Amino acid sequence: MSHGSRKLIVSGLARVEGEGALRVTVRDGQVEQAELNIYEPPRFFEAFLRGRSYTEPPDITSRICGICPVAYQTSACNAIEQACGAELDPPLAELRRLLYCGEWISSHALHIYLLHAPDFLGYPDAIALAREHRDIVERGLALKKAGNAVMEFLGGRAIHPVNVRVGGFYRVPGPSEFAPLADQLRRALELALDTARWVAAFDFPDLELRHDLLALHDPGRYPIERGTLATTGGLAFTPGEFPRHVTEQQVPHSTALHATLDGHQYLTGPLARYSLNSGSLPPAARQAAADAGLGPQCRNPFRSVVVRAVEIICAVEEALRIIDSYHRPDRPAVEVTPCAATGHGVSEAPRGLLYHRYELDGDGLIQSATIIPPTSQNLAVIEDDLRRVITAHLDLDDAKLTALCERAIRNHDPCISCAAHFLTLSMRRR
Amino acid sequence: MTKPSLAVWKLASCDGCQLTLLDCEDELLTLPGVVSIAHFLEASSAVQPGPYDISLVEGSITTARDAERIREIREQSRILVTIGACATAGGIQALRNFGDIAEFTAAVYASPEYIDTLATSTPVAAHVPVDFELRGCPIDRRQLLEVLTAFLAGRKPGIPDTTVCTECKRRGLTCVMVADGTPCLGPVTHAGCGALCPAQSRGCYGCFGPATGANVPALAMQLGRSGMGEDAIRRVFATFNATAPGFADPARPPQPRGEETR
Numbered sequence: 043m044s045h046g047s048r049k050l051i052v053s054g055l056a057r058v059e060g061e062g063a064l065r066v067t068v069r070d071g072q073v074e075q076a077e078l079n080i081y082e083p084p085r086f087f088e089a090f091l092r093g094r095s096y097t098e099p100p101d102i103t104s105r106i107c108g109i110c111p112v113a114y115q116t117s118a119c120n121a122i123e124q125a126c127g128a129e130l131d132p133p134l135a136e137l138r139r140l141l142y143c144g145e146w147i148s149s150h151a152l153h154i155y156l157l158h159a160p161d162f163l164g165y166p167d168a169i170a171l172a173r174e175h176r177d178i179v180e181r182g183l184a185l186k187k188a189g190n191a192v193m194e195f196l197g198g199r200a201i202h203p204v205n206v207r208v209g210g211f212y213r214v215p216g217p218s219e220f221a222p223l224a225d226q227l228r229r230a231l232e233l234a235l236d237t238a239r240w241v242a243a244f245d246f247p248d249l250e251l252r253h254d255l256l257a258l259h260d261p262g263r264y265p266i267e268r269g270t271l272a273t274t275g276g277l278a279f280t281p282g283e284f285p286r287h288v289t290e291q292q293v294p295h296s297t298a299l300h301a302t303l304d305g306h307q308y309l310t311g312p313l314a315r316y317s318l319n320s321g322s323l324p325p326a327a328r329q330a331a332a333d334a335g336l337g338p339q340c341r342n343p344f345r346s347v348v349v350r351a352v353e354i355i356c357a358v359e360e361a362l363r364i365i366d367s368y369h370r371p372d373r374p375a376v377e378v379t380p381c382a383a384t385g386h387g388v389s390e391a392p393r394g395l396l397y398h399r400y401e402l403d404g405d406g407l408i409q410s411a412t413i414i415p416p417t418s419q420n421l422a423v424i425e426d427d428l429r430r431v432i433t434a435h436l437d438l439d440d441a442k443l444t445a446l447c448e449r450a451i452r453n454h455d456p457c458i459s460c461a462a463h464f465l466t467l468s469m470r471r472r
Numbered sequence: 473m474t475k476p477s478l479a480v481w482k483l484a485s486c487d488g489c490q491l492t493l494l495d496c497e498d499e500l501l502t503l504p505g506v507v508s509i510a511h512f513l514e515a516s517s518a519v520q521p522g523p524y525d526i527s528l529v530e531g532s533i534t535t536a537r538d539a540e541r542i543r544e545i546r547e548q549s550r551i552l553v554t555i556g557a558c559a560t561a562g563g564i565q566a567l568r569n570f571g572d573i574a575e576f577t578a579a580v581y582a583s584p585e586y587i588d589t590l591a592t593s594t595p596v597a598a599h600v601p602v603d604f605e606l607r608g609c610p611i612d613r614r615q616l617l618e619v620l621t622a623f624l625a626g627r628k629p630g631i632p633d634t635t636v637c638t639e640c641k642r643r644g645l646t647c648v649m650v651a652d653g654t655p656c657l658g659p660v661t662h663a664g665c666g667a668l669c670p671a672q673s674r675g676c677y678g679c680f681g682p683a684t685g686a687n688v689p690a691l692a693m694q695l696g697r698s699g700m701g702e703d704a705i706r707r708v709f710a711t712f713n714a715t716a717p718g719f720a721d722p723a724r725p726p727q728p729r730g731e732e733t734r
Contacts, residue, residue: 083484083534084589085565094707101677105564105712108488108610156494156515167516169504176501183497190495198668200495201488201610202679205672212674374673448517457487 064447066428071436076428078421078451088411096122096380096406097208103398103413104202109152109457112145112193113391114398115206116267117413121398122208124281125385128378133371134210135268137196140364141203142267142389144192146357147230148200149392150350151189153455154241155182158347161449162244178240181233185354188230192361195223210375220365227365231358235330238351242334247446249431251341253307253423255314258390264322264356265315267389272318273303274339281386284397290414300421301414307422310394311454312349316340324363327356343427343453350392350455380406391416393455417456424454476525476624478503479511481545483531483538484565484593488610489556490514490530495613506624522548526623532558532593534565539590539599546600551623554596555616557609561681561716564609566593569715570725593715604629607662609679609712615664632663635683636676640667648675655695657708660686660718678711682718692722 067075087106091099099118104111116138123129130138155178156168165171172179190200196215197203205211258269259278271287272278279287290301302308316331317339323331331352340349382404388397394416401409431450435443480490494500494515503509510520527549533539546552554560562569569592596602606619615631622629632638636658640647648654648670656675658667662683669676682688688709695705710723 083538085484085534085563085593086568087564090564090567090571095704098707102564102711105486105488105609108486108491111486111488152491152494160517166518167509169501169509169516170518172501179501183500186495187497190497198672199610199665201491204669204674204677207674211672212669213672 064428064451066432066447068432068436073429073432076425076432078425078428088413091400091408091411094408096126096378096400096402096408099398099400099408099411100206100208101202101204104206106413106415107457108201109149110145110391110393110396111202112142112197112206113389113396115203116142116389117387117391117396117398118400119206119208119387120268120281120389121385121387121400122402123378123385124387125383125400125402126378126381127383128209128376130210130376131371131373133369134214134374134376136364136368137211137214137371139267140361141193141196141206143357143361143364144189144196144200146189146266146392147192147234147354147361148186148189150354150357151182151186151237153392154237154347154350154354155179155186157455158350158452159241159244161445161452162241162347181236185230185233185237188226188233188358191223191226195219207375209378210371210373212374214371214374216370217368220368224362224365227358227362231326231355231362234351234355234358235326238330238334238348238355241347241351244347246342246344247431247449248434249342249344249427249450251309251313251343251423251427253309253426254303255317255341256303256308256310256395256419257314257318258388258395259318260322262322264319264324264327264353264360265390266357266360269388269390271388271395273308274314274317277304281388281397284386284388284414285399285412288397288414288419290418301419302422307426308419309423309454310416310419312346312353312393313340313343314394315390316349316352323352323356324359326359327352330355343450346453346455380404391457393417393457394420415457417454420454420456424451424456427453475506475508477510477520477523478507478620479522479524479527479545479549480514481511481527481529481531481541482514483529483542483559483596484534485531485556485558485563487514487530489559489608490528492555492611492613492616493528496617499617507620524549526551526553526620529554529559529596530556532562532565532595533599534590534593536590542596542599551603552596552600553604553606553619553623554602555606556611557607557679557681557712558593559596560605560607561713562593562595564712564714566715567710568593570710570723606631607680608664612664612666633684634663635659635686636661636663636665636667636670636680639663639665640670643667643671645670648673649694649698653698655698655700655708657691660688660691677708678713678719681713681716686718688718688722 063079065077100115103114193200255274258265259272260269384401397414399412619629649656654675657678658676662680709719714723
């Protein structure tokens with residue numbers, strides 16, 4: 043170790059989706075620099091979407107993220123349907139929500155059990171956790187499997203479902219086909235309730251978000267697959283006004299663009315959704331939130347694991363409600379006639395708000411496309427969390443502080459798809 | 473006896489293929505009984521140094537650094553298996569191979585000088601020898617388990633080298649192209665998915681890439697007869713396996729990039 047300066051390198055931040063490096067410099071007890079560098083090899087989706095047909099973005103953009111393909115498919119459909127003035131028949135809109143519930147259940151269960159819980163319990167991974175608590179990990183995997191079952195049933199497969207199209211679906215199931223899925227979801231509801239009780243008992247470090255929170259709002263129900271936008275600061279706007287409020291900047295240390303809301307840092311994701319919509323949770327989720335000690339808002343990122351558990355309950359309840367009231371739609375998809383127009387689409391990916399914009403010509407060919415994923419919206423806040431966590435815990439040794447930094451990143455379930463998993467953390471103390 | 477070690481690596485991709493391993497919910501907890509998971513960052517922060525008995529590689533080569541990394545991974549791996557369309561064919565990001573990368577970068581990033589990228593996206597086999605290529609965007613879970621099981625047992629993976637059509641027939645599905653006139657890439661697409669799309673009343677869109685010996689020009693003519701225009705036919709091949717031999721010719725844009733492709 044050299045004199046006066048300490049350098050710590052961790053060869054990889056595990057249990058996140060993405061490639062990057064964290065650079066932290068502490069000088070005279072002050073955090074001088076806390077940057078999360080993203081080395082995501084660029085894949086240029088927005089460039090090669092130009093000249094593609096309006097029917098193609100659901101299949102193409104789902105390939106941005108294998109963890110939340112339904113979010114990409116849904117935001118793409120929402121944007122193109124808005125551009126073309128098409129509206130889903132109500133039963134089709136319900137099926138779209140059902141498919142999305144599957145992705146929430148699966149993605150949240152993956153994050154809670156395989157990525158996040160090992161942090162709270164001191165294990166390197168869920169497999170080590172399973173050596174001592176096999177029943178717990180089995181419960182998580184069963185829950186995850188139930189989410190995947192929804193996507194496999196309705197979408198054909200869990201990763202990059204094939205049954206989604208602009209205007210609805212290729213095939214819609216008959217009511218009798220749902221019975222085994224409904225049984226599996228009823229069992230999943232119990233597992234989800236147990237999950238919420240389990241994570242509520244974890245020990246949470248103190249941290250209070252001071253930023254504006256941005257989430258969808260869908261009157262009368264918890265926002266998932268559609269909605270308008272709302273902030274904790276009282277701002278409300280439509281998806282079409284999104285570009286007026288949210289702008290992306292490129293920063294030298296990252297291939298992910300950083301977004302700001304009216305020039306300020308903001309956060310999307312479970313904490314934002316919950317804090318803006320806890321009043322519209324379905325009954326079991328609402329009760330579980332109260333039992334877990336969550337107030338009407340939750341601003342501690344370490345507690346996001348509890349909010350995710352509550353949202354799994356919400357997604358299972360919603361899925362069961364949709365299945366119980368299901369009548370086969372008259373047609374699998376509504377007619378979508380292309381026109382020269384620009385459409386904006388939003389939905390709530392498990393890890394945060396996902397915005398798509400497409401400009402179409404009269405033949406339905408895409409002239410330009412913009413995609414703003416949740417992680418680029420959340421990066422600035424993640425860096426701010428890091429700064430504050432480091433400042434509050436400078437007394438920790440490098441190993442412990444590094445571990446806490448990694449946890450602070452994992453709190454937000456960053457999904458830096460298209461990335462090689464290789465986060466180098468180098469920390470300098472002077 | 474020491475358990476064989478397994479490593480999972482990721483290059484330019486969406487995470488979906490390695491997620492497929494975590495989607496083996498019923499088998500995941502038995503896996504540590506047969507292999508030592510030595511490097512799998514998506515799942516574990518416990519990382520063991522190489523060499524590794526089996527490496528699964530997801531993603532394509534799009535940066536100079538990844539071109540270097542894949543050589544290092546190869547050196548450390550007794551068996552190297554590529555998983556998915558990115559690693560076996562370059563993925564959808566290989567559409568850049570038909571275009572102008574400087575123009576692509578400028579279209580996405582305001583300050584392209586910060587971006588380090590190669591002009592092409594290439595499969596792993598273009599850089600190092602590969603022991604087995606598993607197809608699919610994403611790969612199929614059962615096929616992944618078969619490949620792992622086979623290599624652990626020291627035998628050849630039983631992955632049929634046939635077309636989606638054969639799987640579709642075996643499932644007893646009605647041919648969407650014959651019965652409904654729905655354009656379908658099943659006759660030229662590598663098997664493996666179990667004919668997912670026809671089962672959803674949809675034509676296959678080729679996410680497992682070209683089948684060996686596929687007569688793609690003949691299918692392209694059939695697609696034209698079913699009402700698809702020239703550019704629509706080009707686009708249907710220009711997706712996740714656009715630069716794979718067999719799909720690359722019909723997928724290539726007619727004129728150099730820079731002019732509007734219509």
